[in-house]
Amino acid sequence: MNEITTAIRTVPLEHYVFLSFVLFSIGLAGALFRRNTIIILMCLELMFNSVNLLLAAFSAFHSDPSGQVFVFFIMLVAAAEVTVGLAILVMMKRNVDSVDVNQLNRLRW
């Protein structure tokens, strides 16, 4: 057991934080500059995962399993979200024959 703990500690926590920040920012930038809704959804997943990574890292470094349970719940919610999101995508494709996110502006008011 000690080996594992020392092994984990060889990488400082900051690096995990930076990594997840970078991943999150990439996902964010992608969500901003792509117009294909399905890619935006994927970017969302990417952001979810960066957060998950961060949570897992903190959980490990703080020896608290709650963080990992949180990750588990985030996965649950992400799965549900993707289901609905993709269903909306299908609807959208069927109704306006496009997956361009700007086509959704008719939901405006």
Next chain:
Amino acid sequence: MVSFEQLAHLSWLVPAFPLAGALVNAALRRKLGANGSGALATLLVAASFVVSALLFWSHRPEEHPVEVVTLFDWIHVGGMSIPFAFQIDALSLTMMLIVTGVGMLIHLYSIGYMHDDPRVASFFAMLNLFTFAMLLLVMGANYLITFIGWEGVGLCSYLLIGFWYTNPAYNYAARKAFVMNRIGDVGVVLALALLFHLFGTLDYTAVLGRAGGFGVGNPLIVGATLLLFVGAMGKSAQIPLFTWLPDAMAGPTPVSALIHAATMVTAGIFLVVRSSVLFELAPFTKDVILAIGTATALLAASIGLFQNDIKKVLAYSTVSQLGYMFAALGLGAYSAGMFHVTTHAFFKALLFLGAGSVIHALGGEQDIRKMGGLKGVTKITYITFLIGTLAIAGIFPFSGFFSKDGILANAYAHSPVVYALLLFGALLTAFYMFRLLFLVFHGRYRGDRRPHESPAVITIPLIVLAVLSLGGGLLNLPHVFGGHEPMKHYLATAADGVAGEHLHLEAATEWILMGLSTVLVLLTAWYAYGRFAKRTTLDGEPADMPFLKRLIAEKWRIDELYATLFEKPYGWLSTTLFTFGENKVMTPLMNGVGNVTLRAGKVVRRLQTGNASFYLFAMVAGIIVFLLLTLYGV
């Protein structure tokens, strides 16, 4: 024999009787019948009169001038304690006797006069209610109780002027009376608030007792007295608030006699005499009163010259006589003023009732151009009316001679100019009264109805009042006739202002003044006889008259002036405030609150483009801003 103190504790009975009469008559309108309700009302007022008379006889002014009877605490807040209390003293007893005595006679008269009216019970209820209010007015031990009566008589006056309510003109006259009285009441309420502010109480004994602490001419006292006088102007029909009284003749004639001649309109004089201590401290107010009283006396007398409605002539005569009383008060001759109140109550009630008898005899005709030669048919009415006319004209030995002479003597002592003006007014009075007398009773009958003498229930009060008008002068017989001015001495025990009166005239001067006025009045009467006694033709309409005469005949067009100055602008203001102020300014102002929200919504809505990328950008920007804010917080 019960003592005065014991009797005084029963003084609440005096107003209670008429109040009971009013309630019973109002409740049992249908069941009593015309004579029943009239008899009930008259008897109850007579009971009040009896109690008043008992009080008067047991009253020993030298030993026990004032008795205050407290019934209960009325208004009690913080430092304000206003009891419901009656004050029995010389002044209130004098007024109580006038109110109940004359009132009783007029109630009796009304039984005959109103006999055929379907709402006779209501009439007597209101008349009783009026008596009740008037008694409260004169008996109150503090200003606020007096004010109850003050407003109460105003209400009864309103109700009785508009007694025949199907006639819109009568209703208008009633409302006019009430509103003008109310304008005066503004003055009274403010005066009471000011007096309370100054003295911390409204009890007459306390206020008048402490008033000496203020110097003569103290501006607050002057203000309070001026405000009180504004109230008196409204109630007693002085310039500029006098126009309601002639219109008030719309009411039944007994009402005119009781309310608008004998009692209510003298309430203003009563109030001033009651507060005479305060008025003595305010010379400026007294000058104002003198000026307004004299002006009213002359103006009203001039209007009386050309009136053709028998009651209107008497109404303007009342206004004019009230002007005399106020002139007396302005001169500081309070006892002379009160004396004139008393004699005026006798002879003016007599004249009104006589006029009522004539109107009754002619079946409702009020235009003197359609009368004439009635002295043969209505003998008692004629004789009593003649006595009344002689009394008001001021011919020896009728009561009016003494009371008017008292005022004139005081005026002469004050200033010959005032004396000359008042004397001129007296001549005008003599002229229009004799004109009235001659046009109604002398000459040839010009109408087309069959006149008849009134029944005894109408003539008995006339006779009683005629006796009083004849002998009323004895109440205050001046020294030059060997009297001791008993009324003055009596009132001096109640009103310090009366006690402070001083009139220094040589006996010779007094004789000359009396002689002068008597001769001039007789000359005027003779002139009137020459002009009107044989009159057979009718006067023309005002439109045909020369300018000044027409102006006077049209009452100086004061009603029209008020209509243009106040009534129409007020109506316009009311309409405009509603259509413009309310609908164009206020409501849009409130709707503006909603409209701002709507407009703001329209502007902000542009941000909602529906473009999801834009939302994302905005969200990111927001997150960045918030993070930076928390990091490098403001």
Next chain:
Amino acid sequence: MQFLFYLFAAISVISAVFVVSAKSPINSVIALIVCFLSIAGHYILLNAQFLAMVHIIVYTGAIMVLFLFVIMLLNLNKSAEPVKTLATRIAAVIAGGVFLLTLLAAVRHGLDITPARDFDGGVGLVRSVGLSLFNEFLLPFEVSSILFLSAMVGALMLAKKEPAASAGTSPAAPAEKRVA
């Protein structure tokens, strides 16, 4: 150990960039799968074995396959995506960069990320996570089933062919029929 971490980190960042920049959605999906696998590697490095397994099963196995299916069924790969203007793209990249900088500044300035002293190696194992999940978080766990149910119903409602009224107006209706 360190080497492995930086390797996985490099893979995940590069693949993430590829996800964002790939022209074709299919390529994006594949890059995303690579990215997820590397993240699973990170989990293993963190001794979160349970999480790593679940991650591979749920994300790589289920979610990404779902994406692939949708792309395939709707035939999205060919549809040329309208390209955003250059300004928008630059703005997007700048926004992402600024966001990153802000986050880094946040860590530098305020957040305390010092690890705890008592270090327990058994935290990431199935046993400890399971105990935590079924003791402390039992209710949310059960409630999440309702979330799934509603998501399922919602997805069905949304994706199901609309009733006849709108059938004519929907251009994709015949295609859908074929698929069914």
Next chain:
Amino acid sequence: MELLVLLLIPFLSATLLAVVRPTLAARGIALVSSLATLAVALWLWYRYRGEPVMAVDLDWVPAWGLRFVLGYDGTGLLMVILTAVLFPFIIAAGFKQNLKHPSLVNALLLYAQSFMLGVFTAQNAFLFYIFYELSLLPVFFLLLYWGGERRRAITVRFFIYTLLGGLALLFGIAYCVVQEPTHSADFSALAALHLPLDTQIWLFWALFLAFAIKLPIFPFHSWQPDTYTMAPLQGTMVLGGVMLKMGLYGTLKFVFPIVPEGTAHWREWVIWLSLIGAIYAAVIAFRQRDLKRLVAYSSLSHVGLLTAGLFAWNAYGVSGSLYQAFAHAVLVVSLFYIVGAMKDRVGSSEIAAMGGLKLRTPRLAALFLLVVLNAVALPLTQSFVGEWLMFNGLWQLNGWMAFAAVTTIVLGAIYMFYAYQRVMLGPDKWQLEVHDADGGDHLFLVPLIAVTLVLGLYPAPILDLVNGPVQQMLSTFTVLR
């Protein structure tokens, strides 16, 4: 305990009516309930010994230190009695109105009563606020579903405008509670708060705006005439009789103790606004064509006077204002009842459709006249005592204010008697076959008139009730010294 019963009787009977929805017995049940409430209120009055009473004190939101505190002192009890006295009449007025769904109407009325009693007994600012806004809801529905022409627009406007004031009040309360160290929001704790003058100056309006709109005073009054005119008779009675007293009471309990310096700063402004409003409304009332609107404006005029008296801030002004609040409530209910009675007979509340009715309805005319006398504050009616005290209170402050206030007695006489004349007097223009006041009308109006006259002749019971608390409250304001 009685206090809780007091609140629960109307609440439970309202719930009963709303759930069971009897058609025939609805009015009867409501009347019995309101009479029971009246009995409890009178019992409280009988038991009252001049000391403030804290009847109910329960934990409410312990996390914030909020407590559910009900109690009353003389002023609160006066308002409770007023509400309890008026509601039987308001409900009885429904016997002549054939509104649809009587059970719902009465349920709404009883809910309103319950909440208003809550307002008058709450001793905690948040509790007060909650009751204050809750009481608006039943009235809102009453107006929305049973109102007259243009009811939707007018009701929504009224509702939003009133809520706007409520929002400011909520903000003010929240601000005070945050400033107050224990955050308990009890009146006593808030009254002990000493805020700096600058804060009080703006906080005054945050707290007062709601009451200024509810009352309403001059520039905030525009909702009132339309709403009163459109509302069903009982709704108007609730609005004019009881609800506006919440504004008065709120000002007394909230604004004065919490921001005394702010009040002192704005006092003259508020008094002048109120007096301008009183005169303004009295002038407008003169030429109104609709009797109901005329009475609405007359109420507005009276309310201006009430507010001016309250802000005179001395024993006479405040006691007079509270006394007049009672008088005004009785007056408004009886006046609106007469308006309703005329409308039932003539079919419209247009004055032009009336005239000469005294010939046909002499007894109703007499009752109307007696009510009019109260409206013009003739001595020996209740209104006179209140107005006299207020005039004195204003005079202590400023003679011109007293003058402006007293002019309303002339203007009031002008419009009231003009209205009476146009309705009742004159020739019988329309030859309407209308019936005179029947037993129901007498049962309704005679007690109200009797209350008016008795309390006009012997005002001590009410004056003694408010005198102590008012004196005590005024003595705590250092700003007055």
